[in-house]
Amino acid sequence: MQMKFDLHTHHQRCGHAVGEIEDYVIAALDQGLDAIGISDHAPFFGSDKEQELPGVAMAKLEFPAYVEEVLQLKKKYANRIEVLLGVEADFLPDHVHTYEQQLQKYPFDYVIGSVHFTLGRNIFDKSRWESADASEMLKVKEAYYDLIAASAQTGSYQVLGHIDAIKGFCPEMADLKTNKVDEALKVIAKNHVAIEVNTSGKMKDCGGWYPGDDLLERAFHYNVPITLGSDAHDPQRVGDDLEAVREKLKSIGFTEWCYFREKGPVIVKL
Template sequence: MKFDIHTHHYRCGHADGNIRDYIESAISAGLQVIGISDHTPYFGREENQAFPLISMGKSELGNYVQEVLQLKAEYAGTIDVLLGIESDFFPQHAEIYRDTLSKYPFDYIIGSIHQVYDVSIFNKNRWKKLTPEQHIAVKKEYYRLIQDSARSGGFQILGHLDAMKGNYPAFSDIPAVEVIDETLQVISECGVAIEINTSGKTKLSGGWYPSDSILERALHYGVDVTFGSDAHTPSRVGDELSEVSSRLREIGFKEWVYYKQQRKVIVPL
């Protein structure tokens, strides 16, 4: 079975195409399951759409859910359309995110860290003038937030686990291996899956999130894995799915998962 649980569309302000375009692309790619998972609004701000080029406005959330559910019914029997969403994790706003999202019938929620110390993880300028000790501190804080997101109980899946390397490939070489092992242990204990996200090819790092070395340790700790292209254009739906599947088998994984009605579905590799 072929699936892709991480896709976006025009509402977030930085993706192309509408939801139907992504579904049709999934069908063309031979997928049986397609998850729609656009970015949540910023619920911690009073404005309707605090960041128009990053996430949808609050007023669009209901429309988004309704459109996905309508298309799910329309495409029933052709492809299984899942209602997902990608949520930021801000500890100080976790409750309002949880309360708001609980009002909708999401099949799954992807929890992703996009900011550390209030700066985007993809902002390569954030690293300028930092000492080696500060590099380590930032990396540890990033993974501490991932740990907290796993413990929050608000997510079935954690998104792009080492994406802070996206526009700063040297992030991977910052010496803090112990925090990664600790993070994977927490994720395993919390029963949350991590995605293999192929959108790293659109950043300076290239490759996938997370790295093979992290996936090897994830297997050791018994962490579930899933697949997400993180497509922001319809043509990327299912991108490198077969290659990821083959790599996981080489590493030693026997299965991967996705979520439907917030219940884990196991798929043999």
């Protein structure tokens, strides 16, 4: 059966998104989705501080309330749409165990693992590219894909978030050749982790989606499972480009994609 879903959404708790969780659920109903995943940024568990990065992720104290709110909405809307409990967690190699300990306390349907930091800096920090030449960019790109591959091996994640977001504010990055990309895709496939088509690339300088067509074709070659996420930080973007992504995936050769319930894949036809 053909299904419509969106697994990657945020809300006001993170400090840089608008709307309450219920606004995203209602937007999903308006879009005719069958399932909506809520996946706000996890608190920065690697820090001793209550809220390490205000404006980037919620405070630790907010986290149980976040989970509870999603679970309440799951019940409230059960007859109309499936609300899935997700979270987007930073992949930080030194803190994998800490995140696991924190996240295992709750009944997540899925965890999105995202690499937001590479070689000590945020990938969306525009200033890091100002004086970067091609060799510096390549170094960052290779380090980024090493991290992506390492994240797939942790067993912590069902989905890897936006796996070429490194190009977000450095579009040239997409054209730099390195076999680290294929190496990462092989590791992802071997570990049965899904990648998302994240339609928020168009909000950044690179335009389009994450990942780009080339990378999606390589993912198809290696049989990497695919899911969809708008990465909406505004309810208006829920389900954004869903049908266009479906058509793109079909044109590449994919016949199915998946979402997650209780950390198991629900595979549906495209």
